[in-house]
Amino acid sequence: MLAECRWYAEPLRDTVVDISVDAHQHDSRAALTVTGRGSRPTDGHLPMGALTARDGGHAWVWRVESPAGWRWDLGEYHRGTHLALNGPTDAEHQWRVRLEPGADFTTVPGVLALGAGLDDAFGALISYRRAVRRPHPDHARLPVVCNDYMNTLMGDPTTRKLLPLIDAAAEAGAEYFCVDSGWYDDDTVGWWDSVGEWLPSARRFPGGGIRAVLDRIRERGMVPGPWLEPEVVGVRSPVASALPAEAFFQRDGVRLSEQGRHQLDLRHPAARAHLDTTVDRIVGDWGVGYLELDYNIVVDPGTRGPDDIAPGAGLLGHARAYLDWLSGVLDRHPHLVVENCASGGMRMDGAPPRRHPTAVHQ
Helix, strand or coil, X not given: CCCCCCCCCCCHHHCCCCCCHHHHCCCCCCEEEEEECCCCCCCCCCCEEEEECCCCCCEEEEEECCCCCEXXXXXXXXXXXXXXXXXXXXXXXXXXXXXXXXXXXXXCCEEEEEECXXXXXXXXXXXXXXXXXXXXXXXXXXXXEEXXXXXXXXXXXXXXXXXXXXXXXXXXXXXXXXXCCCCCCCCCCCCCCCCCCCCCCCCCCCCCHHHHHHHHHHHCCCEXXXXXXXXXXXXXXXXXXXXXXXXXXXXXXXXXXXXXXXXXXXXXXXXXXXXHHHHHHHHHHCCCCEEEECCCCCCCCCCCCCCCCCHHHHXXXXXXXXXXXXXXXXXXCCCCEEEECECCECCCCCCXXXXXXXXXXX
């Protein structure tokens, strides 16, 4: 939310020096290498890059669409330039799979766009992005969304605090209003390590509960929706003991804890059923039209469940299951607007935007 997508340019020669190939009779082994790791694959760099000709006559732009680790390399080969795009690897991400005879595996996609200059190459990549994303009415409507978190309530929503903010947002022309984190927190210890049950707080919303707040948003002509962090379950949450151990990320048979939270493994039917029940209750019973799906922990390199050879393979398996779960949500609720957020822009890898109608907020 603060410093994403700041591009910079540098000569490839700053990294790949000239070793006089003709004299030494072999290519340079140097390369410009950029990687992303863990469950927030753009927590550091975007899985993208660009290469422009010295004269500016043409350019390449590339992107690795991996939700669970990636790497790209740019170097010299046979007096030319080589580019290698990879999803998760064994050396960088502890990823590997074993294929039995007749089995197959589909790698993560890699995208390469060519243009008559950098702007033209970026234009080609944008055309591709628009062509492959899941159709949704939000792409044409482009509604204005007001979120109550940044520089306003900062995770402390109550009826008293929200009502004047809702009125101000409506007067400013907002069309959607998101009640961000904290709406489920019903104790005084804090909501960070108690998330996961996703039931509204009676303490924060007296006299009508959260439904009264949602009704107020609708009365002011806006579409209401809450914040969710669906993949995490706080260590103090009742869900942590209600779901089987196999429904969470684990290593050596021990459930992982990261910053007071456990990570669900969406390959397990109990984890998926828990989230389906949650979303169908909030969207179906409460009648909301918007969900902000956030993600604020990092699990690196992944999980090693009973069928995983390596943690990186478990992470990619979960990430693909999460995207499949999201597609199922939109199949059941086709007009629901679902925002892709992970502490801002930590999941801008290309895989989520294929499905999410809305990118990061703020």
